[in-house]
Amino acid sequence: MLALALASGAVGHALWSAAREGWTYDEAFHLTWSERFLDTGVSERTSQERLNSKTPIMVPAVLARKAARAAGMTDAGALRFFARAPSALWLALLLLLVYAAGREIGPLSGALAVAAAALDPNLAAHASLATSDVPFACATLATILAAHRLWERPSPAHAALLGVTLGIALVAKVTAFVLLPGLAILPLVARHETGAVPLRRLALFLAGTLLCAWAAISGAYLLREMGRPLGSLALRSAPFLRAASALPNLRVPLPAPFLTMFDATLATDRRDWNVVALGRRYPSGVWWYFAVLWALKTPVLLLAAQVWGLARAARHPELRRHPLLRLLAANLAFILVYFSVLFRVQVGYRYVLMALPLAYVIAAAGVATLPPRRLWTAMAGAVVVTALAENATYLGNPLSFTNAAVQPxxxxxxxxxxxxxxxxxxxxxxxxxxxxxxxxxxxxxxxxxxxxxxxxxxxxxxxxxxxxxxxxxxxxxxxxxxxxxxxxxxxxxxxxxxxxxxDARRRVPDPFAGTVCPATLDYTRQSSDGETAFSLLRMPRPGETWITCAEVRRDTDVGFRVSKGSADVGVFVAPGVCRAETVPEGQEAWWRLEPGTHALCLVVQPYKRTWLPYQLEGSWRVHGRSARLAIHPLIPESTPPPPEATSRRSSSPPRPPGD
Incomplete structure (x- = not known):
């Protein structure tokens, strides 16, 4: 009953958070891609980078929001809640699967596993959002359970179940391919008590599994764009481009957007990523990234209990021989090795969210081997109480959870x-x-x-x-x-x-400044705490640059404040190079200038919507000492010559033919 109460609390926390949290960065892209695909069939991924890995796994969220609109809902917060509600249902299904997996070892293991998973705030956190992380975690555990069932009790139904769950996992996330090696070694980690399955029968089951996986993938993509030639797809990654070049007419019997999802992911994975951990930046990721997150984002005593349970499971002879635990451990190992060593997009714990249920099932099996004593019961109670207390401090905001060891x-x-x-x-x-x-x-x-x-x-x-x-x-x-x-x-x-x-904004005079700031410019003296207005009320040219020359006799602070619009403001350091930072509306940027001449710069870009009226208003400001300022465009606008300077020939009527 306690496990059921904790599971209900986790789902409730997810729903509560879904109602309180604002939109996160990825949710709009998930919903936009799925809604557009559902309504129009458009599946392109190139217009926005964040569309690269979006899939129809979010169609239930789109349908839930459509149903809310059809029922007369207009409040933005209510519509957001309905879009997120299916994720909480995925969490409920995931916890049910966790219990089913633990129940394979024993009733106590099932109860402990679901209680531990329910106490982990990370599952509830991502179940409060309209993203693919919890559906993928659910499909991952379902696939492993289905594979175990098929191996233990071979049947067409179990083969079909494995195919469907694997297909859903591949629809949810491209990284589901990590499950394939874990499933391939099933014959090595689990042996039949009644002997080997006949090879022919095994081949039939495998074919049925692949067919059902294909059907699940194709069905999720609504059978759209099936079998398009490789050469007709908008591909970006080197492997797919080589394949399309070699076999442009090859028709892969899969939906085109399923293939472009793989392609887009490959195209972006190998670039540098701004992975930040322990105060440092790792452009290519770092092998201990997810281990640190596990240590800092799991309630302290729950973490200790999990480590203890994993160690006991590894030492217990019967558990080491259990087919399901060996299969779970193998898949957990493949997942952790791939995401820790080969995966570069280490920008969130969510990428290994599917590993948490696997680890909790194994750890619960280890803890369940303890003899019934009051001490163990008291310790379990302490784990539950402290984990609930840690969760409570992040009620409605579980994404931000860090455990009690992180202070302040x-x-x-x-x-x-x-x-x-x-x-x-x-x-x-x-x-x-x-x-x-x-x-x-x-x-x-x-x-x-x-x-x-x-x-x-x-x-x-x-x-x-x-x-x-x-x-x-x-x-x-x-x-x-x-x-x-x-x-x-x-x-x-x-x-x-x-x-x-x-320390950080001091500029010494650059000899290059003299090339764009000659003494012949019309300088105006600006007193301390004064300002010189700047405005641009026409559509600028792409990369249009304005130079502000500043002559100072003593250390002086010069800055630019934007009151309307936005501009890139900085220091002109080389021909055509403005080392600038974006200054949005209402913001300002300052530099401390040492005595001499300095070339500051302002770069503006035209609007993409060219019909909108352009407006940039701001001012150059001086503080501390006075300065002499001169503002001029880097490339003066061309102006037509006056009428008196125009050649007479240019305005003469054309000569008649034959003259």
Whole structure:
């Protein structure tokens, strides 16, 4: 009964969080791709990079949202909840499968396994979102269980079940191919008590499994774009391009979007990724990434119990010989080795979410071998109580969970970041949090720290997007607190800001500046704390660059503030090279200039929607000392010559033919 209560609590927590959390970064792409595919059949993946691995596994979420709209729902929060609700159902099914897997070893193992999985906040966290992680975890365990059933009790029904579950896993995520080696070694990890299955019968079962897997994949893609020639597909990865070049007319009997999912994933996997862990950046990932996440994102006593259970299972002779446990262990090993050593996209614990149920089933089997004593019962109670207490502190925000060993929580970004804490789920709440604290003057996500209260997204501080942007902040300051674990706030006094400008924003005169800032320019003296307005009310050319020449006699701070629009502002360092950073509306960027001439630059781009009126308004500001400023375009606009300078011939009527 306790296991059932904990499982119900986990599903309830997922639903509660689904109602409270804002949209995360990936959800819109999952739903957009699936809804467009369902409604129009369009399956392209090139218009947005995040469409590369999206699949129809999210069609139930799309249908749930459509049903809510059809019922008259218009509230954005309610529609978001209905889109996420199917993920909670996937979690309920996953916990049922965890119990079924544990029950194969014994009733106590099943109860312990489902209780442990329910206490792990990571499963509930991702079950609160409209993403493919929990469906994939569910399909992974279902595939392993189906393979075990087929091997133990061969039958056409079990072969079909294995094919369907494997097909669903492949539909959910491209990384489901990691299951194939784990299933292939089934004859090595499990032996029949009644002897080997006849080879012919085994071949028939295998054929049936493959047929059902093909049917599940094709059905999920609604039988659309079946068997298109390889040469007609929009391919990007080297392996697929080589195959299409060699066999352009080859018609693979699979849906084209299923193939392009593999292709797009291969095309992006080998690039550098901004993997941030333990305060460092690893462009190609690091082998211990997921081990660290497991240690920091599992409740402390639950983690200890899991390690103890895994060790006991490894030492127990009967458990080591159990076919299902050996199959689970083999697949767990393949998953961990692949994602830790070969996989480069290490940007979240969610990528190995399917490994958690496998580990809990094995650990539960080990713990279940303990003799019945009050001590063990008391220890189990302590695990449950402490895990519930740790979960409670993240009620409605389980994505941000870190265990009690991570202290203080405002420094958690030094250990882990990205979707492990902040996946954008609190972006929509920051304005309310600031208003409740009367922090209306706070600087939110400034280009760099500024005097006063700065409230900065955790991932920006950690360096997930741009590792250099807040390096000085990470190395010299500690946050004064956090908001919802995903926003960090700092109070920056004048002395700290002065030290920051000297350390990180100081510019010495560059001889190159003289080539774009000659003394003949029309300079205007700007007094300290004054400003020179700049505006552009026409559509700019692509990469249009404006140079601001600044002459200073002593150390002077010069900055640019954008009041309308957005621009890239920085330092002109070489011909045609503006080393700039994006300054969005309401933000500003400053430099401390040493005596001499400096060339600052501003780069603007035309709107993609060319019919919209362009507007950029801002001002160059000076602080500390006065400065002489001159603003001019890098490439002057061409102007037509005056009428008196126009050649008469150019306006003469054309000569008649034959003259």
């Amino acid at each position: 929580k405002r420094l958690a970004y030094r250990l882990l970041a990205d979707s492990n804490i902040d996946w954008g789920q609190n972006r929509e709440r920051i304005d309310d949090w600031l208003a409740a604290r009367e922090w209306g003057a706070a600087r939110v996500d400034p280009v760099h720290i500024l005097p006063g209260r700065n409230v900065i997204d955790l991932n920006l501080v950690a360096g997930v997007g741009d590792f250099e942007q807040y390096r000085w902040l990470r190395e010299h300051l500690r946050p004064d607190g956090h908001l919802g674990h995903t926003w960090l706030w700092y109070w920056i006094d004048d002395d700290t800001f002065n030290r920051f400008l000297y």
